[in-house]
Amino acid sequence: MATLGTEVQTPRLAAARIGSDVGLLLAKLHAAGSVLNNKALADFGLRERSFSVLTLACSGLEPTQRELADFLSLDPSQVVTLVDDLERRGLVERAQGKQDRRAKIIVSTAEGRRMHTKARAALDAAELHQLAGLTDGESQELKRLLRKALWGTAE
Amino acid sequence: MATLGTEVQTPRLAAARIGSDVGLLLAKLHAAGSVLNNKALADFGLRERSFSVLTLACSGLEPTQRELADFLSLDPSQVVTLVDDLERRGLVERAQGKQDRRAKIIVSTAEGRRMHTKARAALDAAELHQLAGLTDGESQELKRLLRKALWGTAE
């Protein structure tokens, strides 16, 4: 984890053909973004992943842990750890699944929603900073392309 | 690591606001791409990272290990391991730095270049598959935006 937000200048090696590999570009931007995001969230005792869980708990979608694991590309056991932490801090709760009593639905507490509002603001600022090199239109377009590549979402 | 290339359909949770977070989108697409790329490279005994090192060794740019670490967002000690492996297999060699004798320049062998050509073809196919949901123009645009976000590269 060496790089910060936007690099000072184009590195010499970017000239190589690999400088256009999607895999590498994603890895680098993701790595750079992670340190930025985690730094922004550290004030709230959160990290990227626990923030993701908290956000989804606040979404009203009532996700199960299995859904969280699938959506966040995590092993179910990792979700257990994340929820354990958030629950211990009183930010989310495990509720019994409605149709399926094996499943646990993760919902936010009032305290969790307060925390989420503040953390969201910090994260948005970090994201803005990371994409400072792009125009607003380009940022929008980048997100659209990422969503489409992932889910084929038309809009 | 749960997801495959392009997901079958938009997951229910993508409707949440987090479905537009750049951090999450990058994480998911990167995770999905990694399994795809590593699968494609497995036939050659390579992984994403060793392939990156091999590519740069083949680029003619004569990168030092320090440059590789910076460019690939890796710890220098991780580069040692990667180069050790490639060198043991006769694909790259450590050459003495020209101005700086502390530095080691990583260059490819003839065998390494042969391997790289074949692996490159497999990786390009994997990338094509991952971005199958995008038009050619959109793929180009995605790469451009990623490069610009990272390096502010005009072109």
Add this chain to the structure above:
DNA sequence: AAACAATCGTTGACTTTTTCAATGATCCGT
């Protein structure tokens, strides 16, 4: 309704990856 296989969350073990400090060799500025 009884038996069966499958799924959910959880635990614990195991492997891989990451992180970091220390080292010898070499470089650079004074």
Add this chain to the structure above:
DNA sequence: ACGGATCATTGAAAAAGTCAACGATTGTTT
């Protein structure tokens, strides 16, 4: 020539990821 910095390397410690097994519950088959 001295002192501080940088390079590759090693090894140890911490963190993250992977995986199989379990009880509880569900859906399916007989």
